[in-house]
Amino acid sequence: RAGAAPRAAARHALLDRSLAFALEGYGFTSRRVRRWGGDAVETRLLGLRTLLVLGEEAARVLYDGARFTRRGAMPRLVRTTLLGTGGVQGLDGAAHHARKAVLLSLLGPDRAPGLAEGFVARWRAALPRWERAGRVVLLDEAAELLCRTVCAWAGVPLPEEDVARRTRQLRQLFEAPGDPRLGYPRARLARLRAQAWVAGLVDAVREGTLRPGEGTALHVLATHREADGGLLDRRTAAVELLNVLRPTVAISRYVVFAALALHEHPRWREELRQRDDDVLPFVHEVRRYHPFFPVVAARVREPFTWRGLRLPRGRRVVLDVHGTDHDPRSWEDPAAFRPERFRGGVPSAFAFVPQGGGDHATGHRCAGEWVTVEVVAAAVRLLAREVEYEVPEQDLTVSTRRMPTGPRSGFVLEGVRAPV
Numbered sequence: 517r518a519g520a521a522p523r524a525a526a527r528h529a530l531l532d533r534s535l536a537f538a539l540e541g542y543g544f545t546s547r548r549v550r551r552w553g554g555d556a557v558e559t560r561l562l563g564l565r566t567l568l569v570l571g572e573e574a575a576r577v578l579y580d581g582a583r584f585t586r587r588g589a590m591p592r593l594v595r596t597t598l599l600g601t602g603g604v605q606g607l608d609g610a611a612h613h614a615r616k617a618v619l620l621s622l623l624g625p626d627r628a629p630g631l632a633e634g635f636v637a638r639w640r641a642a643l644p645r646w647e648r649a650g651r652v653v654l655l656d657e658a659a660e661l662l663c664r665t666v667c668a669w670a671g672v673p674l675p676e677e678d679v680a681r682r683t684r685q686l687r688q689l690f691e692a693p694g695d696p697r698l699g700y701p702r703a704r705l706a707r708l709r710a711q712a713w714v715a716g717l718v719d720a721v722r723e724g725t726l727r728p729g730e731g732t733a734l735h736v737l738a739t740h741r742e743a744d745g746g747l748l749d750r751r752t753a754a755v756e757l758l759n760v761l762r763p764t765v766a767i768s769r770y771v772v773f774a775a776l777a778l779h780e781h782p783r784w785r786e787e788l789r790q791r792d793d794d795v796l797p798f799v800h801e802v803r804r805y806h807p808f809f810p811v812v813a814a815r816v817r818e819p820f821t822w823r824g825l826r827l828p829r830g831r832r833v834v835l836d837v838h839g840t841d842h843d844p845r846s847w848e849d850p851a852a853f854r855p856e857r858f859r860g861g862v863p864s865a866f867a868f869v870p871q872g873g874g875d876h877a878t879g880h881r882c883a884g885e886w887v888t889v890e891v892v893a894a895a896v897r898l899l900a901r902e903v904e905y906e907v908p909e910q911d912l913t914v915s916t917r918r919m920p921t922g923p924r925s926g927f928v929l930e931g932v933r934a935p936v
């Protein structure tokens with residue numbers, strides 16, 4: 517059906533739909549796109565006319581850096597909370613390329629296993645405490661372990677008495693912005709506090725009063741020189757350091773989704789005990805199956821026509837990530853959880869986009885994808901092989917409205933113990 521009739525031009529762009537987006541969450545885009553029967557629909561979001569799109573072909577267009585800019589693409593609400601301003605997400609062209617290279621040097625495939633090993637070591641060390649507790653909420657435990665792990669890995673000092681507070685702050689950066697009930701002020705406050713914290717660390721490194729290990733994220737970002745020979749300004753360095761810390765804590769959501777999948781598909785727990793080859797397919801299916809990052813946004817740089825629809829300069833285009841990962845044109849039986857589909861590897865870089873599409877180095881695809889895959893793979897091995905537990909009665913509903921989402925209970929484990 518590629519090149520299908522341009523059903524995109526539904527004109528209901530008069531009213532701003534931001535409230536509907538906030539309330540409907542992940543269903544917002546796909547519901548509208550489906551209703552209009554195409555793979556794009558026009559609307560108005562946070563003050564800008566916006567084309568909502570989904571599917572592999574649309575993703576390919578959106579990731580064409582010659583046609584799109586990221587400047588001002590994400591709404592202010594998101595830039596002032598989740599992402600911060602001045603970071604890699606809003607850069608284009610040569611500036612983006614240079615900044616992305618720094619982040620990829622920190623987070624690339626050669627660096628990711630080290631972070632995952634730190635996570636495994638801390639998980640094992642926490643086990644006796646979980647055994648004694650009798651009952652733990654996996655989401656909270658995983659978030660705290662990941663906060664400890666990523667800080668140590670990044671060269672960020674984290675005194676024991678600060679662990680709970682910093683974990684909470686980093687969580688609020690991605691958990692509060694999508695919460696229609698006073699989420700914005702909470703997220704804003706967390707952004708200001710977290711940024712003040714890490715900017716202070718950058719200052720300390722530059723003044724020589726703090727000496728993180730050579731090559732750690734803190735060290736690299738505090739001492740990196742841009743093409744003009746200058747250091748990053750302290751706010752930008754802080755935003756980029758938070759671009760490493762915050763999303764690593766967010767991996768806790770995938771750890772919980774992995775636990776949920778093991779619980780709902782016990783056959784896979786058995787399978788994963790026997791076959792390590794299936795761990796990556798399982799992790800990829802966990803990332804495909806559940807919604808997480810709601811949308812990727814860009815704005816038209818030079819006017820062009822797509823599917824008979826004229827896209828003027830400045831028009832915002834928003835890609836429905838979960839809709840693309842469940843598009844029946846790319847996925848057989850998309851509503852079924854089937855890790856087998858990844859046994860042959862990952863399909864097109866534009867059909868499987870839980871962490872963005874296209875190329876990591878030249879485009880905006882997630883710099884932390886390797887770290888995410890390694891950490892979730894480590895969690896799957898731990899959950900399937902190194903612990904036993906019961907999953908008591910609890911509310912495991914995964915709302916499609918809350919952003920980010922997850923089983924409502926946070927996934928409670930009881931009777932955690934090492935296998936006999």
Ligand code: HEM
Binds near residue numbers: 605606837879882
């Ligand atoms: C970008 C998702 C984890 C660092 C992105 C994008 C998505 C995404 C959808 C935007 C792609 C685009 O704009 O085209 C996720 C999800 C994660 C995750 C669902 C699961 C927890 C991580 C981790 C890190 C990270 C662990 C770092 C340690 C980044 C950075 C960017 C990014 C730096 C900006 C890339 C750029 O603009 O060039 N991520 N991510 N992410 N992510 Fe992740």
Ligand code: MYR
Binds near residue numbers: 593
């Ligand atoms: C990251 O921290 O970069 C990766 C994980 C973030 C997931 C964020 C999902 C919720 C964002 C809510 C935006 C609400 C827009 C109205």
